Amino acid sequence: MKVNQYEKAFLMGLLEQMLLIRRFEEKSAQMYGLRKIGGFCHLYIGQEAVAVGSIAALDLKKDYVLTGYRDHGHALACGMDPNAAMAELFGKATGCSKGKGGSMHMFDADKHMYGGNGIVGGHIPIAAGVAFKLKYNQEDGVVLCYFGDGAIHQGVFHETMNMAKIWNLPIIFICENNQYGMGTNYKRVSSVHDYSVMGASYEIPAWQVDGMNVLTVYEETKKAIKLVKEKNTPVFLEIQTYRYRGHSMSDPAKYRTKEELEAYKSKDPIIIFKTEMMEAGMLTEDEYTLLDKKQKDIVNESVQYAEQSEEPSLEAMYEDIYA
Numbered sequence: 001m002k003v004n005q006y007e008k009a010f011l012m013g014l015l016e017q018m019l020l021i022r023r024f025e026e027k028s029a030q031m032y033g034l035r036k037i038g039g040f041c042h043l044y045i046g047q048e049a050v051a052v053g054s055i056a057a058l059d060l061k062k063d064y065v066l067t068g069y070r071d072h073g074h075a076l077a078c079g080m081d082p083n084a085a086m087a088e089l090f091g092k093a094t095g096c097s098k099g100k101g102g103s104m105h106m107f108d109a110d111k112h113m114y115g116g117n118g119i120v121g122g123h124i125p126i127a128a129g130v131a132f133k134l135k136y137n138q139e140d141g142v143v144l145c146y147f148g149d150g151a152i153h154q155g156v157f158h159e160t161m162n163m164a165k166i167w168n169l170p171i172i173f174i175c176e177n178n179q180y181g182m183g184t185n186y187k188r189v190s191s192v193h194d195y196s197v198m199g200a201s202y203e204i205p206a207w208q209v210d211g212m213n214v215l216t217v218y219e220e221t222k223k224a225i226k227l228v229k230e231k232n233t234p235v236f237l238e239i240q241t242y243r244y245r246g247h248s249m250s251d252p253a254k255y256r257t258k259e260e261l262e263a264y265k266s267k268d269p270i271i272i273f274k275t276e277m278m279e280a281g282m283l284t285e286d287e288y289t290l291l292d293k294k295q296k297d298i299v300n301e302s303v304q305y306a307e308q309s310e311e312p313s314l315e316a317m318y319e320d321i322y323a
Helices: 008-033 048-055 072-077 082-089 124-136 155-166 195-202 214-231 258-265 269-279 285-308 314-318
Strands: 064-066 143-148 171-177 206-210 235-240
Touching: 008 048, 008 072, 008 082, 008 214, 008 269, 008 285, 048 072, 048 143, 048 171, 048 214, 048 269, 064 124, 072 082, 082 285, 124 143, 124 155, 124 171, 155 171, 155 195, 171 214, 195 206, 195 235, 206 214, 214 235, 214 269, 269 285
Parallel strands: 064 143, 143 171, 171 235, 206 235
Antiparallel strands: none
């Protein structure tokens, strides 16, 4: 899509969100290195256009988002307060999950961001449950359910796809194919390399999307939402993207070549979008610098907030365990 087809304010909003996620993740990596953050931590660097572009197509007063454990980007794209997100990473009581969920369990009911889930593929049937709620109550909403290429081969993905089609649930399954399930290239473990063909098994419309272009993701998600509502069917998108860091903070990512990494860095979704906006006369270098500084300041403030926040009380161990 051509950037000059859109309002400048909308484009700046997308760029701002991608920059916020990028700077938040870079700061998270730094804090993890300083041992301020413990446990598992999966960064979203390189994949920003997927969450930002797709969630921009939603109305979060009526639509819902569920994702796996690489979830900081989705939470921020849904409008979660960066302070609450960083405090959660620090394990503080002011975190979005009261410091008890950590990196893999971002959650904000008010923003309709229903997690963050640490079990590979474990949230896929939960997302279908939310979609069933929408259908049962005759609500005008859709669910975006994100997962990685590693979750595609979980049985629960196929079971849920089948059931979602039988009931024609208002759900869009989004496989964020970042090329690697932990340290293994997806082509080594999958008998098909175009995951979108799996939709045909369940008569679910499915196609591949360029996940390095935020406007392409936005438009293709809008198209999928239209299909869900007009044709009364689930949809499956394989959004092809790339993560620039390892699977988690403990992964040095030595299983890929420097040449491969450099080739994908030339497709950086933020740089691509910035360049397109500048060429269209909708962004100056000074505007970009100011916008980037603003995001860095927000992220630095979130670290201060997290450091100054209280630890969860001992009694909190027994809270929120049962409904």
